[in-house]
Each structure stands twice: as structure tokens, then as C-alpha cells.
Amino acid sequence: MNDTTVEPSVIVREFDAPRELVFEAWTQVEHLNNWMFPMQGCQCNFVSADIRDGGTSLHTITMPNGHQMWLFTKYEEVDFPEKLVFLQYMSNEAGDILPNPHMPDWPRDMLASLYFESLAENRTKLTFNWQPRNPTVAELAVFEASRADHHKGWGAGMDQLEAYLAAG
Amino acid sequence: MAGMARISTTSDVFSAIAEPKRRVILEKLLVEQMSVTDLVDALQWTQPMVSKHLKVLKEVKLVAETKVGRFHYYRAQPDELRPIQDWIHRFEKYWGGALENLDSYLTDIKSRGDARE
Numbered sequence: 001m002n003d004t005t006v007e008p009s010v011i012v013r014e015f016d017a018p019r020e021l022v023f024e025a026w027t028q029v030e031h032l033n034n035w036m037f038p039m040q041g042c043q044c045n046f047v048s049a050d051i052r053d054g055g056t057s058l059h060t061i062t063m064p065n066g067h068q069m070w071l072f073t074k075y076e077e078v079d080f081p082e083k084l085v086f087l088q089y090m091s092n093e094a095g096d097i098l099p100n101p102h103m104p105d106w107p108r109d110m111l112a113s114l115y116f117e118s119l120a121e122n123r124t125k126l127t128f129n130w131q132p133r134n135p136t137v138a139e140l141a142v143f144e145a146s147r148a149d150h151h152k153g154w155g156a157g158m159d160q161l162e163a164y165l166a167a168g
Numbered sequence: 169m170a171g172m173a174r175i176s177t178t179s180d181v182f183s184a185i186a187e188p189k190r191r192v193i194l195e196k197l198l199v200e201q202m203s204v205t206d207l208v209d210a211l212q213w214t215q216p217m218v219s220k221h222l223k224v225l226k227e228v229k230l231v232a233e234t235k236v237g238r239f240h241y242y243r244a245q246p247d248e249l250r251p252i253q254d255w256i257h258r259f260e261k262y263w264g265g266a267l268e269n270l271d272s273y274l275t276d277i278k279s280r281g282d283a284r285e
Contacts (some may be wrong), residue, residue, distance in 0.1 A: 023271075035270045
């Protein structure tokens with residue numbers, strides 16, 4: 001839609017495991033089912049997985065309260081053992097991508113780019129970049145506004161908002 | 169930036185906070201309720217500018233209005249802000265949490281492997 005360069009949101013994390021294993025944890029179902037959920041007490045179940053360049057997967061996450069969500073993933077690059085690029089969407093059980101009625105301007109295509117770097121035989125650094133792809137002007141503005149970044153987005157107000165909501 | 173498409177101030181909470189000035193107002197109103205005059209004094213913006221942005225925030229129900237005598241006071245509404253907070257933290261919470269689980273899982277595999285040796 002436009003040529004704006006988007007600064008990704010980034011998480012960097014190191015693991016005490018060899019790079020090949022960390023990569024496989026992201027690309028093999030027998031690993032994925034064991035960890036790919038946002039908190040302890042969730043269940044993850046991949047119902048389909050064709051994890052390669054151009055492939056897709058569909059999995060369900062059941063939250064501790066029983067709420068179930070479906071996630072559809074399109075894999076763009078599966079480059080063992082160093083790089084993984086995918087787009088992930090909220091979907092239904094058929095893998096149809098769901099619109100988000102609460103936030104029409106939240107970027108539709110959020111691209112995850114993961115870089116696996118070997119620091120030692122048993123130490124791997126993972127850099128996880130998250131950014132909207134080809135965002136519209138409105139989507140870009142909303143993404144930028146969502147950052148906990150003092151210059152571009154919601155700065156000190158974020159802490160106040162957290163405190164406020166926690167108290168409420 | 170004449171001619172540049174303006175981001176519409178629709179009835180959508182996310183579009184409403186995409187405008188930095190409206191976030192500044194919200195941040196103020198999260199701390200205490202204020203009148204337009206209070207906001208004009210605190211921010212040193214013109215009254216029409218404050219009123220224009222307040223109007224949008226009111227439309228999407230991020231801000232509520234209370235009338236006390238002749239004065240109108242505004243305050244932020246927490247319930248309408250909750251989905252924003254959820255989404256702001258989606259990336260950090262969701263993937264941060266998942267990476268935490270991945271770390272435990274990798275440690276489990278390793279200790280099981282060590283136990284076999």
C-alpha cells in the first residue's frame with residue numbers, strides 16, 4: 001500500500017539449547033504442542049501442519065477457562081536452522097481468517113520474522129520481530145500508536161493505564 | 169502536508185488513539201477529571217484544539233462527561249480502554265509467554281536427556 005518503512009516490535013531471548021533444537025521446536029508439531037501457548041494451563045493442539053516455504057498450519061489453543069481459539073499460520077520462509085518467517089491469524093476451525101470487529105484498523109497482516117543465532121554449542125539467541133506488512137496509512141498509525149515507546153507511541157501513559165486498569 | 173489523506177476520526181477506539189494529541193489528553197484524564205479549561209491550562213493548547221479532540225474521545229466513549237453546576241468535567245473510561253491495553257500487550261504477552269514456555273520445555277527435554285545419560 002505504501003513504501004513506509006515499519007520499525008518492528010522486537011523480543012530477544014536466549015535459550016540453553018542448541019540452535020537446531022530451538023528451530024525444530026518452532027517447526028515440528030511434537031514440539032509445538034508442548035509450548036506454543038501464551039500461559040501455563042493452556043492446551044495446544046495442531047490439527048494440520050505443513051511447515052515449509054509456502055505451507056500452512058492450523059492449531060487450537062484452549063485457555064485455562066475453557067475458551068478455545070483457532071490460529072491459522074502461513075509460512076513464508078522456513079530456513080533451517082536460522083530463519084523462520086510467518087503470518088499468523090485468528091481463524092475458525094476451518095482455517096478461515098476472521099475479521100476483527102473491535103479494531104478495524106489493527107493491521108491485518110502481522111509478519112513474524114524469527115532469527116536463530118548460535119552463541120555457543122548449547123546457547124541460542126532468538127530475535128523475534130513483529131511488524132505489519134504493507135499496512136494502510138490507518139493501520140500504520142494504529143500500530144505505531146500501540147507501541148510502548150516514548151517517542152512514537154503511548155509513552156508514560158501506558159504505565160498509568162496499566163495501574164488504572166489493575167485498580168479497576 | 170497539504171493534500172495528504174487525513175486519518176479519519178471514525179467511531180473506532182483504535183483510530184481515536186492513533187492521534188498523538190488524543191493520547192496526551194487521555195493520559196491527563198486517566199489521572200484526574202478535568203474541565204476543558206483545566207486541559208487548556210495544563211497542555212497550553214488552544215481551546216478549539218482541546219475541544220475538537222475531546223469530542224472524538226467522547227464519541228468513542230473513551231472519555232465520559234460529568235456536569236457539576238455550570239462546569240463540564242471529563243474523565244477517562246477504563247472499560248473502553250481495556251481492549252486497547254489487551255492489544256497493546258498482545259505481542260509482548262502472547263509471544264513473551266510462549267517463549268517462557270519454550271524455555272521451560274527446552275529445559276525439560278535437556279533434563280530428561282541428562283537423566284538418561
